[in-house]
Amino acid sequence: MTLLRALFMRLLTMAITLFGVAVVVFFLIRVVPGNPIAMMLPPGATEEDITRLQALYGFDKSLFQQFLIWGGDVLRGDFGTSISLRQPVSELVLGRLPATLELSLFALVIAILLGGLMAFLGTLYRHSMAEAAVDVTSGTALSVPDFLWALVLILLFGVLWPVFSISGRVSPSLDFDFATNFYIIEAALRLRFDVVGHLLGRSFMPALALAIPLAAIIAQLLKQSLKETMHLDYVTLARTKGYSETWVILSEALPNAVLPTLTLIGVQFTFLIGGTVIIERLFSYEGLGNMAIDAVINRDLPLIQGIVLLFAALFTVINLVVDMLCVILNPKLRHA
C-alpha cells in the first residue's frame, strides 16, 4: 500500500516537473529575438501575409492565451508543425527518438562492460600497481567530459588510425530497407547480424565517447563496494572452500556489492542521454540532439519545444523507473 502511495506521489511530482519544464520552455522561447514568421516568407511578402501567418501560428494572441492553446494541443498529442521542416513535430521527434535511444543504450552497455571490467581487475589485483592504474585511469576518465573524449576518439580512430566510422548512423552504401527507426533492434530481430555489426560499428565511436565518463564512475564505485565486501566473513568462507579468486569476486562478492552501483547507473543514465546532444552533432549522427541544435540555429520554435519536452519526459520517466527498481531490488527500502 505504501508502495502504491509512493508511486502516486512520484507521478504527481513528475507531472508538476513536466508542467514546470513546459512553462520554462514556452516563455523562454517567446523572448527569442528574430521573427520566425519573417523567416518563413519569401522576400516580397506583404504586411497582409505576415498578419495571416501570425494568426495561423497564433502569434497575434496574448502570451497567456498562446500558452493555454499550446498546452491544450500538447495534452492532445499535437506539438504543432515544424517551421523549418514543415512536418508535424510529433512525427519528426518520434522518428528521431529511436536513434538517440539506441545510441544511449549502446553507450550504457559499453559503460557497464568497461566499468565492470575495470572494477573487477582493480579488485582482483588490489593493493598493487594494477589497482593504482585502474584508479588513475578512472580518475582521468571522469575528469574529462564526453565532448572532449569524442574529439580525442575522432583524432585517434578517425584520423590517425582510421578504423572506425566517425560520421553518420548508417553508411550510404548499406542496402537494407528498415521498416522502423530502431535500426539495430530491427536488424537483430530480422536475424541480419551483418547489418547489426555494421550499425554497431558505425555508432561505436559516439557510444564509446558517451560511455567513458560513466564507465569511470562505475569502476570507482563498484571497486570500492567490492573491496569492502571482500573483507566479509562469508567471502572468506568461500575462499577457504577453495574457490578461485575470480569466482569469489564474481559469484560471491558481486551480488552483494552491486546495488549502490545499479542505483548510480540509473541516476547517471539521464546525464548520458543529455550528452547525446553534442555527441550526435560531433559524429553527424541523425538523432534527436542533432535535430535539436539545427532547430535552435533555425529558430524553429515548435520543434525546439517538442524536443525539449520529449527529453524532459524521458528523463523523468527514467528517474521514476530507476526509483521503483531500487525499491524492488533493495529489500531494506521495501517497507520504508
Place this chain on the structure above:
Amino acid sequence: MGARLWLSGTWLGLLALAALFAPWVAPHDPLAQDLFLGRLPPFWMDGAEPGYWLGTDSLGRDVLSRMIHGARIALMVALIAGTLTCLIGATLGVLAGFYRGWSDRIISRLVDIWMAFPPVLFAILLIAVLGPGLLSIILAIVIIDWTRFARVIRAETLSQGAMDYVASAQVAGRTRFSTMIAEILPNILPTVIALLTLEMGIAVIVEAILSFVNLSISTDSPTWGGMIAEGRTSVHQAWWVLVFPLFTLFLTVLSFSQLGEGLKDRFDPVLR
C-alpha cells in the same frame, strides 16, 4: 596526492599568466591573416617558418597566439561564471537546507525542473535567446548550473544543521540568521570551494562547446572551441590546428577537476 594539486595548480597558474599578459606573450596578432603563410606546420617539421612555433591555420593565423588569446576568454568565463554560479547556487542551497519549509520546497522543485533539461541543449537554447556574446555565455552558465551548488550545498547544510554544535549555538542565544552565517557557513565552505573549482572546469567546457557549435562570441575573438571546430574540418591537411587547442583544453579541464578533487580530499577526508 599532493602531486596532482601541484601539477594542476602549476598548469592553471601558467595559463592564467599567459592569459593576463596575452598581448605581450603572444608572438603574433591572433587575427592577422597572411594567405602566403597558410597551414604552416609546427617548428620541428619540414616547411616550418621561424616564429610560428605551433604553425598556422588555413588563413595563416598563428596557432600559438590564438591559443593564448583564447585562454583569456576561457579563464574569464571560468572565473566570472564560476563565481556567480557558486554565489547564487550556494546561497539558495543554504537557504533551502537551513530554513527548510517553503523555501526548501520551492527551491527543490525548481532543481527538479532544471534537472529535466539536457544541459547542453539548455545552454544552446539560452544562447539563442540571449544572443551570442561573452555576457550571454556567462549568464547561460549561471542559469543552468546553479542547481549543482544548490543540490550539494542543501544536503550539506541539512546534515550540518542536524549537528549538536548548531543546537548549542541556538541555546547559547544566537539568532537563526547569525547561526547560519557564523556556525554553518564556515563548515560548508570547503565543499563550496571544491565545487567552485570543479564548476570552473565545467564553465570552460561549456564555453568551448558553445563556440564549437558557433554560438559563442563573434568570430573576431579566438576561442579554443572555435579553433577546434575550424581544425576539425581541415584535420587531414593541418592536424596541428586541431591538436594543440584540443590538448590545451583537455589539460585545463583535467587540471580544474583534479584541483577540485584534491582540495575536497585535503579539506575533508571523510567527505563521501
